Amino acid sequence: MSLVKRVGLALAAPVLAFVVAGIVASLVLSITGDDVGGFWDVMFTWPAHRNIVSILNTTALLYLSGVAAAIGFRMNLFNIGVEGQYKIAGFAAAAFAGEAWLPGKLNTVAAIIVAMVVGALWAGIAGVLRVTRGVSEVISTIMLNAIAGSVITYIIFKIGVNNGNATNTKAMPEGTRVGTINLFKDSPTELYGLSLLAVVVGVGFWVLLNRTRFGFDLRAAGASESAAIASGVNVKKMIVIAMLLSGAVAGLVGLPTMFSDSFAYGSSFQTGLGFTGIAVALLGRNNPIGIAFGALIFAFLSEQATLLNILAGISPDIVSVTQGVIVLAVVIAYEVVRRYRVRLEQSEVAAQLADQSRATPQTEGVAS
Amino acid sequence: MRRFSKIAAVVVVGAMALSGCGSSSGGGDGKSSASNDVCKTAKGDGPKVGVAYDVGGRGDQSFNDSAYRGLTQATKDLNATCIEAKATTSDNDTTRAERLRTLAEGGYNPVIAIGYLYSPAAAKVAAEMPDTNFAVVDGYSTTLPKTPLKNLNDLVFAANEGSYLVGVAAALKTKAKHVGFVGGVPGAVIGPFEAGYEAGVKSVDPSIKIDVTYLTQDQTDAQTAYENPAGGKDAASAMYEKGADVVFHAAGKSGLGVFQAAAAAGEGKWAIGVDSDQYLTAPKDQQPHILTSALKRVDTAVYDEIKTFADKSLKPGFTNYNLKSDGVGYATSGGFVDDIKSKIEAAADKIKSGEIVVPSDPKKVK
Numbered sequence: 001m002s003l004v005k006r007v008g009l010a011l012a013a014p015v016l017a018f019v020v021a022g023i024v025a026s027l028v029l030s031i032t033g034d035d036v037g038g039f040w041d042v043m044f045t046w047p048a049h050r051n052i053v054s055i056l057n058t059t060a061l062l063y064l065s066g067v068a069a070a071i072g073f074r075m076n077l078f079n080i081g082v083e084g085q086y087k088i089a090g091f092a093a094a095a096f097a098g099e100a101w102l103p104g105k106l107n108t109v110a111a112i113i114v115a116m117v118v119g120a121l122w123a124g125i126a127g128v129l130r131v132t133r134g135v136s137e138v139i140s141t142i143m144l145n146a147i148a149g150s151v152i153t154y155i156i157f158k159i160g161v162n163n164g165n166a167t168n169t170k171a172m173p174e175g176t177r178v179g180t181i182n183l184f185k186d187s188p189t190e191l192y193g194l195s196l197l198a199v200v201v202g203v204g205f206w207v208l209l210n211r212t213r214f215g216f217d218l219r220a221a222g223a224s225e226s227a228a229i230a231s232g233v234n235v236k237k238m239i240v241i242a243m244l245l246s247g248a249v250a251g252l253v254g255l256p257t258m259f260s261d262s263f264a265y266g267s268s269f270q271t272g273l274g275f276t277g278i279a280v281a282l283l284g285r286n287n288p289i290g291i292a293f294g295a296l297i298f299a300f301l302s303e304q305a306t307l308l309n310i311l312a313g314i315s316p317d318i319v320s321v322t323q324g325v326i327v328l329a330v331v332i333a334y335e336v337v338r339r340y341r342v343r344l345e346q347s348e349v350a351a352q353l354a355d356q357s358r359a360t361p362q363t364e365g366v367a368s
Numbered sequence: 369m370r371r372f373s374k375i376a377a378v379v380v381v382g383a384m385a386l387s388g389c390g391s392s393s394g395g396g397d398g399k400s401s402a403s404n405d406v407c408k409t410a411k412g413d414g415p416k417v418g419v420a421y422d423v424g425g426r427g428d429q430s431f432n433d434s435a436y437r438g439l440t441q442a443t444k445d446l447n448a449t450c451i452e453a454k455a456t457t458s459d460n461d462t463t464r465a466e467r468l469r470t471l472a473e474g475g476y477n478p479v480i481a482i483g484y485l486y487s488p489a490a491a492k493v494a495a496e497m498p499d500t501n502f503a504v505v506d507g508y509s510t511t512l513p514k515t516p517l518k519n520l521n522d523l524v525f526a527a528n529e530g531s532y533l534v535g536v537a538a539a540l541k542t543k544a545k546h547v548g549f550v551g552g553v554p555g556a557v558i559g560p561f562e563a564g565y566e567a568g569v570k571s572v573d574p575s576i577k578i579d580v581t582y583l584t585q586d587q588t589d590a591q592t593a594y595e596n597p598a599g600g601k602d603a604a605s606a607m608y609e610k611g612a613d614v615v616f617h618a619a620g621k622s623g624l625g626v627f628q629a630a631a632a633a634g635e636g637k638w639a640i641g642v643d644s645d646q647y648l649t650a651p652k653d654q655q656p657h658i659l660t661s662a663l664k665r666v667d668t669a670v671y672d673e674i675k676t677f678a679d680k681s682l683k684p685g686f687t688n689y690n691l692k693s694d695g696v697g698y699a700t701s702g703g704f705v706d707d708i709k710s711k712i713e714a715a716a717d718k719i720k721s722g723e724i725v726v727p728s729d730p731k732k733v734k
Contacts, residue, residue: 270460271458
C-alpha cells in the first residue's frame, strides 16, 4: 500500500465519525426546532482566550480520567469506577491538605501522594475481589462508586466546615495551593498548575506500555489471557496491579481544579469526569496520543455547551448527544475502515499472486 | 476486535442506562415550558436580565420555575427582557463562572444565579466585572471576597419557617400519627426544611412518628438528589406502605415522584409540595392529594432584585426573605387546609412575633 493510501485510511475513520456526528446533531436540532445555523456559527467561531484556557484545563482533567480508564481497558478490565475513585481520592487529598500537618509545598506533594494511594486502594478492592472471589469488576466498581459518595458524606459532616450553604473540607493553607499559568494577558481564567500532571501521566503511560516488560505483559494479558498464562504471565497479579495503577491515575483527576481554584472538597466538586473518561479512552482507542485528542474534542464541546446555550439558545443536552454520537460513530467508523482495509489488502495480495503466476507459468505447469 | 466490540457494548449499555435516567427526569412539561418561553418574546426597554438556572432547570415545577415566575412578572411590569442559561450536572466552578461571564458580557445586567452552587463563581466574576450586578438565590457569595463588593448580593430564605407551618398542617391532618419527609441531600440547604417540618409536627403532637429519607447522601450528586422523580416516588411509596399518611418533600424535581406516589397510594394519603404552590401545576389525578406547599418565594426575590435594580435602590449583601416579610409561607390552593387554617395562622403569628424560634438544624429539633 502506498503511503498516501495508508495515511488516508488512518484519517478516514475519525473524519467519517465527525461527519456522521455533525449530520446527526444537525438532524436532532432541526427536529427539536432549534437554530441549526446558530449551532454551527458558535461551533466554528474560534474560542476567546479565556475559553481556550478553560478548554485546556478540562482537557487535562479528561485526559487523566481517560488514561485511568485506558490502563484497565488495555488489560481487558472495565474499570467503571474511575468516577468513585477520583471523588474519594480528591476528598482524601483535600481533607489531608486542609489539616496542614506539613508545611507549604511538602503538604502539596504529600496530598498528591495521598490522592494516588487512596484512588489505588479504592480501585484495588475491585481488583482483589475479582482475583479472589471472581466478582466482575464492572459490578464491583459501580457499587464502589455509590459507596464512595456515602463514605465521603459521612466523614465530611464530621470534619467539614460550613461555608454558607455548602459543607466543605477545611480550605488548604495558602502555601499549599498551586499557582496558575497565565497563557493570555487578557484572560481571567488561567491554566491550573497541576494540569501539567496530564503531560507527566501521558508520557509515563506511553513508556509503561511500550518500553517495559510490565507493559508487554499487560498488553499480552489483555489480548489473550490464556496465551499470557501459557507464556508465564501471572495474570492474577497483573489484574491487581492494573487496577491499582488505574486507581492511582484516577486519584489525580480532581486535583488540578482543587489545588488552583476551589482549595477544598465540597458540593461544588466537579462530578461526571470519570464516566466521560471512559468515552474519551474509547475515542482515543486507549492510545496515549489518541486519548489526548479525544479529551481535547470533549473539552471543546463541553466549553461550547455554555456558549451555545446563551448565544444560540440551544440546550446543553444537545452537546451531550453530540458527544455520545461521536463515540458511537468512531467505533463504527473504525470497524468499517478496518474491513475496507482488509479487503483492500486481500485484493492487493490476490493481484500480486495473479501477477506472479502470470510471470512464471512454466514452473507452475511443471509442478502440476 | 472482539475485545473492542465488548467495550463498545458496555458503553452502549451505559449510554442507554444514562439516557434512560435522563428521560425519566426530563419528562414533565419540558416541551410546553420551552414553547411559552417569555424570554423569546419579551421586547421591552427595561433591564436586560440574565438568569442562570440550577440543576433541575425549568420545568421542575418548584425551585427554578418559581424563579421563572418572578422573571415573567418583571417582563410584564418592568418591561424587562431576559435570557436564560441552563446548568448541567457536570458543572464545576469554572464552567459556572464562564456561564455568568458570558451572560454579563452579552450586556445582561443584573445577572441572577439560581442556587447556592453559584456562590464561588459569582464572587469571582463580580470582582472581574464591577459594572454588572450579580445576585445568587440561596447564596453565600458575599461572604467570599476579602473586601465587600458593591455589585454582589445574596437572596436568602428562612425555609425553616415555611416548613414549620406545613409541619403543623401535616400533624393536624395525619390520622395514623405517622408522617414522612423526603429530602434531596442532607446539608445546609435541605436541613432547614427538615428541621422546620419536624419542629412544626412536634409542636402539635410530640408522639407523631416522622420518617426521614434522603435520596442521596452524596452532596456532589445533584442528579440523584434533585432530578430524580423515580427515586422520589420509591422513597414516598415506602413511607405510605409503612403507614405514613402525609409526606413533605424538599427535593426539587424529584418531588414530582412523591406526588405520583401519593396519588397511587389512594384516598387519605397526602403529599406536601415545596417552593412553588405545587397544587397549581400538578396533574388532575394528583391534585386531591396535595395538602399544601411550603412556599419559598424565589419569584418575589427575583422580581425584587430586578425592580430594585431598575429604580437604582439595589443594596449589596444579604437580603433576607422570611415569614415576616412574606418571603416564605404556605399555600392554600385546593382548600384542604381551610378547616385548620386558624391554627396554622396562630403558629405563623408566633413565629413573626419571635415567640417561636424555628430551628434550622435537624439535630437541634427537640
